[in-house]
Amino acid sequence: MTYQDVFVEFWGQVKESVAAGAFAKLTMAKTIGKPELKNIFLRPIYDKDDFRVMLKYSFRPREVEDIEEEMTLDEAFIILKSHLKSSFLSVILFTTIKDVTFKVNKKGVGSITESSPTFKNVVQA
Template sequence: MPYQDVFVLFWEHVKESVQEGRFAKLTMAKTIGKPNLKNIFVRPIYSDDDFKVLVKLRYQSKETEDEEFEFTLEEAFEYLKPYLKTSFSSVILFTTTKDITFKINKKGAASMSENGPTFKNVIQPKSDLE
Protein backbone atom coordinates (compact mmCIF):
# COMPACT_ATOMS: atom_id res chain seq x y z
CA MET A 1 0.00 0.00 0.00
CA PRO A 2 1.48 3.43 -0.91
CA TYR A 3 2.64 5.46 2.08
CA GLN A 4 0.10 8.20 1.27
CA ASP A 5 -2.76 5.71 1.76
CA VAL A 6 -1.31 4.49 5.05
CA PHE A 7 -0.96 8.12 6.20
CA VAL A 8 -4.68 8.65 5.48
CA LEU A 9 -5.42 5.66 7.74
CA PHE A 10 -3.03 7.06 10.36
CA TRP A 11 -4.82 10.42 10.18
CA GLU A 12 -8.12 8.65 10.95
CA HIS A 13 -6.56 7.74 14.32
CA VAL A 14 -5.66 11.42 14.79
CA LYS A 15 -9.25 12.54 14.07
CA GLU A 16 -10.70 9.84 16.35
CA SER A 17 -8.40 10.87 19.22
CA VAL A 18 -9.47 14.51 18.78
CA GLN A 19 -13.18 13.60 18.78
CA GLU A 20 -12.70 11.58 21.96
CA GLY A 21 -10.56 14.28 23.66
CA ARG A 22 -7.49 11.97 23.83
CA PHE A 23 -5.19 13.83 21.39
CA ALA A 24 -2.06 14.98 23.27
CA LYS A 25 0.54 15.73 20.56
CA LEU A 26 1.82 14.74 17.15
CA THR A 27 5.51 14.82 16.25
CA MET A 28 7.17 14.53 12.85
CA ALA A 29 10.66 13.15 13.42
CA LYS A 30 13.52 11.19 11.83
CA THR A 31 14.68 13.79 9.36
CA ILE A 32 15.87 12.73 5.93
CA GLY A 33 19.30 14.08 5.02
CA LYS A 34 20.65 17.02 6.97
CA PRO A 35 17.93 19.67 6.80
CA ASN A 36 17.72 22.76 8.99
CA LEU A 37 14.17 21.71 9.97
CA LYS A 38 14.53 19.43 13.01
CA ASN A 39 10.94 18.58 14.03
CA ILE A 40 7.34 19.55 13.50
CA PHE A 41 5.09 19.44 16.56
CA VAL A 42 1.30 19.57 16.50
CA ARG A 43 -0.51 20.32 19.76
CA PRO A 44 -4.22 20.69 20.47
CA ILE A 45 -5.99 23.94 21.16
CA TYR A 46 -9.37 22.99 22.63
CA SER A 47 -11.94 25.76 22.96
CA ASP A 48 -15.68 25.86 23.61
CA ASP A 49 -16.70 26.46 20.01
CA ASP A 50 -14.08 24.67 17.90
CA PHE A 51 -10.85 22.68 17.82
CA LYS A 52 -7.60 23.95 16.34
CA VAL A 53 -4.01 22.81 16.45
CA LEU A 54 -0.80 24.71 16.95
CA VAL A 55 1.81 23.56 14.40
CA LYS A 56 5.37 24.41 15.44
CA LEU A 57 8.37 24.05 13.14
CA ARG A 58 11.57 23.63 15.16
CA TYR A 59 14.89 24.27 13.42
CA GLN A 60 18.41 22.92 14.08
CA SER A 61 20.07 26.28 13.64
CA LYS A 62 19.79 28.73 16.52
CA GLU A 63 19.80 31.53 13.93
CA THR A 64 16.50 30.29 12.48
CA GLU A 65 13.53 31.13 14.68
CA ASP A 66 10.90 28.47 15.26
CA GLU A 67 7.65 29.11 13.39
CA GLU A 68 4.12 28.60 14.70
CA PHE A 69 0.84 28.35 12.83
CA GLU A 70 -2.73 27.78 13.97
CA PHE A 71 -4.80 25.44 11.78
CA THR A 72 -7.95 23.38 11.77
CA LEU A 73 -7.26 19.67 11.79
CA GLU A 74 -7.90 19.35 8.04
CA GLU A 75 -5.66 22.33 7.27
CA ALA A 76 -2.92 20.71 9.38
CA PHE A 77 -3.29 17.44 7.42
CA GLU A 78 -2.79 19.28 4.11
CA TYR A 79 0.09 21.32 5.54
CA LEU A 80 1.96 18.25 6.87
CA LYS A 81 1.54 15.90 3.86
CA PRO A 82 4.33 17.46 1.72
CA TYR A 83 6.85 16.86 4.54
CA LEU A 84 6.34 13.08 4.38
CA LYS A 85 9.19 11.22 2.72
CA THR A 86 10.85 14.51 1.69
CA SER A 87 11.79 15.80 5.16
CA PHE A 88 10.58 13.20 7.67
CA SER A 89 10.20 9.42 7.69
CA SER A 90 8.35 9.11 10.98
CA VAL A 91 5.22 10.61 12.56
CA ILE A 92 4.15 9.78 16.11
CA LEU A 93 0.63 10.35 17.43
CA PHE A 94 0.56 10.66 21.21
CA THR A 95 -2.83 10.11 22.84
CA THR A 96 -3.81 9.52 26.45
CA THR A 97 -4.59 5.84 25.69
CA LYS A 98 -1.87 4.82 23.19
CA ASP A 99 0.91 6.08 20.93
CA ILE A 100 0.76 5.28 17.22
CA THR A 101 3.88 5.49 15.05
CA PHE A 102 3.74 5.92 11.28
CA LYS A 103 7.00 5.09 9.47
CA ILE A 104 8.19 5.15 5.87
CA ASN A 105 11.12 2.87 5.02
CA LYS A 106 13.82 3.55 2.40
CA LYS A 107 11.80 1.74 -0.26
CA GLY A 108 8.81 4.02 0.35
CA ALA A 109 6.64 1.43 2.12
CA ALA A 110 4.75 2.62 5.19
CA SER A 111 3.78 0.91 8.41
CA MET A 112 1.97 1.73 11.64
CA SER A 113 2.62 0.38 15.12
CA GLU A 114 1.06 0.96 18.54
CA ASN A 115 2.67 1.36 21.96
CA GLY A 116 1.49 2.31 25.43
CA PRO A 117 0.72 5.98 26.07
CA THR A 118 3.51 8.46 26.79
CA PHE A 119 1.06 11.12 28.02
CA LYS A 120 -1.57 10.66 30.72
CA ASN A 121 -3.15 14.10 30.22
CA VAL A 122 -3.75 16.52 27.37
CA ILE A 123 -1.63 19.65 27.82
CA GLN A 124 -2.71 22.92 26.20
CA PRO A 125 0.18 24.70 24.43
CA LYS A 126 1.14 28.26 25.11
CA SER A 127 0.81 30.04 21.80
CA ASP A 128 2.84 33.04 20.75
CA LEU A 129 -0.12 33.85 18.49
CA GLU A 130 -2.38 34.93 21.36
Protein backbone atom coordinates in the same frame (compact mmCIF):
# COMPACT_ATOMS: atom_id res chain seq x y z
CA MET B 1 -0.91 -0.10 -0.36
CA THR B 2 1.15 3.09 -0.79
CA TYR B 3 2.61 5.02 2.13
CA GLN B 4 0.11 7.80 1.34
CA ASP B 5 -2.78 5.35 1.86
CA VAL B 6 -1.27 4.17 5.15
CA PHE B 7 -0.83 7.81 6.23
CA VAL B 8 -4.54 8.47 5.56
CA GLU B 9 -5.33 5.46 7.78
CA PHE B 10 -2.97 6.88 10.44
CA TRP B 11 -4.68 10.29 10.12
CA GLY B 12 -8.00 8.57 10.87
CA GLN B 13 -6.54 7.65 14.27
CA VAL B 14 -5.51 11.30 14.76
CA LYS B 15 -9.13 12.37 14.16
CA GLU B 16 -10.43 9.66 16.49
CA SER B 17 -8.12 10.85 19.26
CA VAL B 18 -9.36 14.44 18.81
CA ALA B 19 -13.00 13.28 18.96
CA ALA B 20 -12.24 11.36 22.18
CA GLY B 21 -10.45 14.37 23.71
CA ALA B 22 -7.29 12.27 23.97
CA PHE B 23 -5.02 14.05 21.43
CA ALA B 24 -1.91 15.26 23.30
CA LYS B 25 0.72 15.97 20.63
CA LEU B 26 1.95 14.96 17.19
CA THR B 27 5.58 15.04 16.09
CA MET B 28 7.21 14.61 12.69
CA ALA B 29 10.66 13.12 13.19
CA LYS B 30 13.45 11.18 11.50
CA THR B 31 14.66 13.83 9.12
CA ILE B 32 16.20 12.94 5.80
CA GLY B 33 19.78 14.21 5.68
CA LYS B 34 20.69 17.28 7.75
CA PRO B 35 18.05 19.87 6.85
CA GLU B 36 17.53 23.09 8.76
CA LEU B 37 13.99 21.96 9.65
CA LYS B 38 14.46 19.64 12.63
CA ASN B 39 10.86 18.84 13.66
CA ILE B 40 7.25 19.75 13.11
CA PHE B 41 4.98 19.59 16.14
CA LEU B 42 1.20 19.81 16.53
CA ARG B 43 -0.27 20.75 19.90
CA PRO B 44 -4.01 20.80 20.61
CA ILE B 45 -6.15 23.85 21.20
CA TYR B 46 -9.46 22.55 22.54
CA ASP B 47 -12.28 25.09 22.58
CA LYS B 48 -15.97 24.68 23.46
CA ASP B 49 -17.14 24.68 19.84
CA ASP B 50 -13.94 24.20 17.89
CA PHE B 51 -10.71 22.23 17.76
CA ARG B 52 -7.59 23.77 16.31
CA VAL B 53 -3.90 22.96 16.49
CA MET B 54 -0.73 24.96 16.95
CA LEU B 55 1.72 23.86 14.28
CA LYS B 56 5.34 24.58 15.19
CA TYR B 57 8.32 24.36 12.86
CA SER B 58 11.49 23.75 14.88
CA PHE B 59 14.82 24.54 13.19
CA ARG B 60 18.28 23.08 13.75
CA PRO B 61 20.39 26.25 13.88
CA ARG B 62 19.51 27.98 17.14
CA GLU B 63 19.79 31.35 15.42
CA VAL B 64 16.69 30.55 13.37
CA GLU B 65 13.48 31.30 15.27
CA ASP B 66 10.81 28.62 15.47
CA ILE B 67 7.62 29.39 13.58
CA GLU B 68 4.17 28.76 15.09
CA GLU B 69 0.84 28.87 13.27
CA GLU B 70 -2.67 28.18 14.53
CA MET B 71 -4.82 26.20 12.08
CA THR B 72 -7.48 23.54 11.60
CA LEU B 73 -6.66 19.84 11.66
CA ASP B 74 -7.42 19.58 7.92
CA GLU B 75 -4.98 22.40 7.13
CA ALA B 76 -2.32 20.67 9.23
CA PHE B 77 -2.91 17.38 7.37
CA ILE B 78 -2.03 19.04 4.04
CA ILE B 79 1.19 20.51 5.46
CA LEU B 80 2.30 17.29 7.16
CA LYS B 81 1.53 15.19 4.09
CA SER B 82 3.69 17.50 1.95
CA HIS B 83 6.71 16.87 4.23
CA LEU B 84 6.38 13.07 4.23
CA LYS B 85 9.21 11.26 2.49
CA SER B 86 10.72 14.57 1.36
CA SER B 87 11.77 15.85 4.81
CA PHE B 88 10.58 13.29 7.36
CA LEU B 89 10.18 9.51 7.53
CA SER B 90 8.06 9.18 10.67
CA VAL B 91 5.13 10.77 12.47
CA ILE B 92 4.29 10.00 16.10
CA LEU B 93 0.81 10.57 17.52
CA PHE B 94 0.77 10.91 21.30
CA THR B 95 -2.61 10.39 22.97
CA THR B 96 -3.67 9.65 26.53
CA ILE B 97 -4.84 6.21 25.34
CA LYS B 98 -1.89 5.05 23.20
CA ASP B 99 1.01 6.26 21.08
CA VAL B 100 0.77 5.56 17.35
CA THR B 101 3.81 5.70 15.05
CA PHE B 102 3.66 6.01 11.27
CA LYS B 103 6.89 5.21 9.38
CA VAL B 104 7.98 5.18 5.75
CA ASN B 105 10.84 2.77 4.99
CA LYS B 106 13.53 3.15 2.30
CA LYS B 107 11.35 1.32 -0.23
CA GLY B 108 8.52 3.80 0.31
CA VAL B 109 6.29 1.41 2.25
CA GLY B 110 4.29 2.82 5.15
CA SER B 111 3.58 1.08 8.45
CA ILE B 112 1.72 1.84 11.68
CA THR B 113 2.68 0.60 15.15
CA GLU B 114 1.11 1.23 18.55
CA SER B 115 2.61 1.43 22.02
CA SER B 116 1.70 2.46 25.56
CA PRO B 117 0.84 6.13 26.04
CA THR B 118 3.59 8.60 26.88
CA PHE B 119 1.16 11.30 28.06
CA LYS B 120 -1.33 10.91 30.90
CA ASN B 121 -2.92 14.33 30.40
CA VAL B 122 -3.57 16.67 27.49
CA VAL B 123 -1.60 19.92 27.67
CA GLN B 124 -2.93 22.60 25.36
CA ALA B 125 -0.73 24.86 23.25
